[in-house]
Amino acid sequence: RKEVEQDPGPFNVPEGATVAFNCTYSNSASQSFFWYRQDCRKEPKLLMSVYSSGNEDGRFTAQLNRASQYISLLIRDSKLSDSATYLCGERFKEKLTFGTGTRLTIIP
Amino acid sequence: DVKVTQSSRYLVKRTGEKVFLECVQDMDHENMFWYRQDPGLGLRLIYFSYDVKMKEKGDIPEGYSVSREKKERFSLILESASTNQTSMYLCASSTSSRGTSLYEQYFGPGTRLTVT
Numbered sequence: 022r023k024e025v026e027q028d029p030g031p032f033n034v035p036e037g038a039t040v041a042f043n044c045t046y047s048n049s050a051s052q053s054f055f056w057y058r059q060d061c062r063k064e065p066k067l068l069m070s071v072y073s074s075g076n077e078d079g080r081f082t083a084q085l086n087r088a089s090q091y092i093s094l095l096i097r098d099s100k101l102s103d104s105a106t107y108l109c110g111e112r113f114k115e116k117l118t119f120g121t122g123t124r125l126t127i128i129p
Numbered sequence: 130d131v132k133v134t135q136s137s138r139y140l141v142k143r144t145g146e147k148v149f150l151e152c153v154q155d156m157d158h159e160n161m162f163w164y165r166q167d168p169g170l171g172l173r174l175i176y177f178s179y180d181v182k183m184k185e186k187g188d189i190p191e192g193y194s195v196s197r198e199k200k201e202r203f204s205l206i207l208e209s210a211s212t213n214q215t216s217m218y219l220c221a222s223s224t225s226s227r228g229t230s231l232y233e234q235y236f237g238p239g240t241r242l243t244v245t
Contacts, residue, residue, distance in 0.1 A: 029169075053232060064219060064236035065172070108172065115160050115179055115226055116187075117234055121171035 024048060027109055027120035035128050038099050042123045044109035045091045051111040054092045056083055059106045059122065068107070069094070099127050132156070133237035135220055141243045148207040150240050152220030161203035162221040162234065163187075163195060172219065178203055179225065210244045217241050 027044040034040045046054070053072050057065040069076065071092055075084035082095040092109055106122040136151035154161065162177040164187075174187030176195040184195050192214060196204045203222075207214055220237040 052226070055233075064238050066236070067233050070233070112226065112232060115223070116174065116177065117162075118174070119172040121169060 023120075024118045025109060025111055025120040027123050029121055030124040032123065032125045033128055034099055034125065036099060036101060039095065039097050040099055040125065041096075042094045042107055042109075042125075043091055044093070044120050046109075046111045046118075047090065048111060048113055048118075049087075049090065051113050053112045054083075054085055055110040055112070055117065056081075056092075056094050057108040057110060057119070059108060061105075065108055096125075101127050101129060103127050133220055133222055133235050135218075135237040135240050137240050138238060139241050139243075141245065142207075142210050143245055144211060146210050146244075148210050148242065148244075150205040150207075150218055150220075150242070152203045152205070152222075152237055153201055154203075154220075154222035154235070155201065156222065156224075156235070157200065158222040158235075159200075159225040160223045160234075161197065162223075163193075163203065163205045164219045164221065165189070165216040166219055166239075167216050175205065210242075212244050215242060215244045 056068045058068045059065040069083045071083045071085045080097045084093045104127045106124045108122045110117045110119045133154045163175040164172045178184045178197040194206045218240045221234040223234045226232045
């Protein structure tokens with residue numbers, strides 16, 4: 022079983038819609054969680070950190086459910102510029118472990 | 130802004146060659162990391178370093194070694210390149226997670242290595 026699992030997609034979503042991704046993790050000792058965004062042929066960049074039950078930043082909401090060991094990312098009012106691959110990650114001590122990424126395409 | 134730079138964006142090497150990938154960060158970060166990224170496999174940690182001259186194996190260290198002689202520089206070495214090491218290599222750096230709830234890894238632009 023992979024340590025961090027996420028649906029690879031692709032998710033093809035019309036502009037303006039709401040889209041949600043889930044990510045499950047196996048290490049119950051994980052200390053914090055992250056969502057990174059990676060554009061095509063670019064490096065991953067931090068989108069959101071998730072330290073407790075969750076947090077919100079504009080159109081983006083990240084939630085953590087420790088009991089069920091998953092994190093989620095909700096994108097509201099999606100924009101064409103949201104098209105990217107979204108990587109979830111979990112941290113234990115100094116190491117991050119990433120999922121394989123979920124590819125999102127926003128359709129005009 | 131944090132800046133992580135890598136020595137090459139694209140590199141083509143022959144099987145059996147020794148390959149050096151260099152990474153430099155300018156934020157005085159304690160931790161530095163080397164990943165490879167392959168389609169369907171995601172980002173996989175090769176090695177990381179939490180201090181000068183210190184290193185720890187990641188999930189896939191076989192065929193690789195690393196060197197960290199200065200805090201800002203972390204090198205990945207392929208002693209004898211093989212075709213299955215063709216991949217995108219990403220370097221990252223971060224502060225230590227001790228004593229802080231804030232933690233972020235900053236990535237370099239990546240080196241696409243092709244071994245023929």
